[in-house]
Amino acid sequence: MLSSIVLSNGIIQVTDKCKACDHCTSICPTHAIKGRLGEKHHIEIRKCINCGQCLINCPFGAINDVSMVDERIIKALKDPNKFVVVQEAPAVRVALGEEFGQAPGTNVKHKMYAALRKLGFDKVYDTEFTADLTITEEGTELIYRVFNALGVPGYEDFGPLPQFTSCCPAWVKYAEDKYPHVLPHISTAKSPQQMFGAISKTYLAEKLGVDPSSIYSVSVMPCTAKKYECDRPEFMVSGFRDVDAVMTTRELAQMIKSAGIDFMSLEDEQADRFIGASTGAATIFGATGGVMEAALRTAYEVLSGETLGKVEFKAVRGRKPVREATVEIPVKALGGKVLPVNVCIVTGTKYVDPVIEDVLAGRSKYHFIEVMNCPGGCINGGGQPIRRDTY
Amino acid sequence: MSIFTEKVGMTRRQFLKGSGMLAVAVIVTGVFAKIGFDAFAASDEYIDQRIAGLYTLDEQMAIRKSHENPEIIQIYQDFLSPGEQKYLSEKAHHLLHTKYGKDIPAFIEELNQHRDVA
Amino acid sequence: MSEEVIKGKVLKHDTQTRTMHWLHLLAFIILGLTGIGFYWDIAGIANIFGGPANASLVHRWAGVVFTVGPILYILLNFDRFSRFVDTITSFSRDDFAWLKTMGGYVPFIKIEEVPPQEKYNAGQKILGILIIIGCILIIITGFPMWLWCDVVSSAFLAICYNVHFWTAIIMILLVLGHFFLAAIHPKSRVEFASMMLDGYIDAEITAEHNAKWFAELQKTE
Incomplete structure (x- = not known):
């Protein structure tokens, strides 16, 4: 098997x-x-x-x-009893075009939806929807952890600060393998991929009136670690495998090519309803610092009750392996007290050790730490098109 | 019997040619090293381009904050916390949160029991 | 000239030249052997040198000898090197005539008279140029693979490996041809002793094969 x-x-x-x-x-x-x-x-x-x-x-x-393409995805697409749904990660849409002669960074989101429908997927959704869901869940968890640390009653069940992100399965496995003591710091929120799996076989099945047992959930990821994540035994909250199969950006391009689809001349299409809508906050999940920025946009508005004028937090962007920033948020629940939130972004697991050592020794001043394994974020993931023209 | 040997020393022309050959070798090596270092500097440009692609896409989106996503509002209203907008509700916690490391076997057990009850 | 018997010996290759040639040759044999072993995964070759990792170590240090040997020689004998470069990069009408007849080495090309040659005939000149170019290419692609393997980009490393491989193949073929003509071919195998042993060659042979050079030597006598 x-x-x-x-x-x-x-x-x-x-x-x-x-x-x-x-x-x-x-x-x-x-x-x-x-x-x-x-x-x-x-x-x-x-x-x-x-x-x-x-x-x-x-x-x-x-x-x-x-590869899970031949053994799982093609079989499911051919099976008339399977209702195959698909999600695509944010990083896929700016790299897939490279396999069809486009410059890196070209957005081919709408053509990608069209191509997936042509390949026979019954419904085409978007991981960005569950990225937004991740922000509401993980961001809220962060807020509650801060309340817990400040001694606000009623939040004792929430874990310690700082909170680490949990979106990157490579980073999660690294922490499990090497730093088991840091696990309580990792957000309990599932990664967007696994949230989509759980939602597709519960909420979506309910909305569409489809038997959850016939739903086959496929994801297109810029990542090889996501393949491992989808097979982890605990991801079966829906009563089935939450995500059944994962393919990489490269494998999707290969499927499109071998199906003889002329990708660049496809008409633009949209994602399907219910779990296909997305926001800009979810889009930037694919870049390092993106999860942090998305979380800050929501956390700021939820905590302060104010509307952000300028949504960009440029301080968290960049390519440096370890970056830090402080964002001052007025907290309505604490009577308008300004809370300086210290955040840290790590891109590249080889740079995370000193940050973890600080956390374990209690020296860390951070509240929220984003860790992405691949340098530059998911857009440079192990499943992305391989660059051979840049030397 | 006589022994013939070469004259030592070199003419101006020979000296120029000899130094020329050495210079060519050094230049070729230098150019190659430069190509190598430039190549290395340019080798991750595509990462910046892909990142820029995502930020551009973000700017083009009508909604740029997760909690304003209409379908996110709908899933909480209809399913995760029926009738209200409660993040981290019990259902959300059950479906969308997990455990790590040594807690996993007990977590799987818990999920199985939950299914039997339901 | 063939009528008159010329007695005596010519010192064709100096001690330092011969030492460098030996060093370069031994390094080349080791490098070629281990390199072939790596490329085609021949376990036997790697095992001679104590397993793949050690064979690679031998390959790298033989590469250092291969690089440092000629550089030292050039620095110590800059005049010899300069004359050598001058000779192999100057092509006269006689050289082109020699190339047309292939120096009489190819059986089916009829020759009346082989044109007079300098210290190196036109074929040797071309070999000399190709070996110098080959050495430069193989050295500058070799060291990045070793010293920069974790610094350079993967695509650059792939280029290094390919250039290194194809240069090596061409060099091995050239050296095999060189060996055949200088050590086996009856017309020229006398050269073998002069480079590999004492450095001397019969004046008579020089007069026949390298007439222009011999005339020059006689002038300086």
């Missing part, structure tokens, strides 16, 4: 094409790749967080990820 392979062997494998160049060992954030220069490399499964950074950076294309 594919799922047992995924859970026991992980997603990433070094093939025989390895030229032993040793480039990947410096890319790997967890030192999971073993082998010296000249020796064929292999991955130590225990340490691998399935991020796929080695895969997109291998000079020889010698590293593969497990």
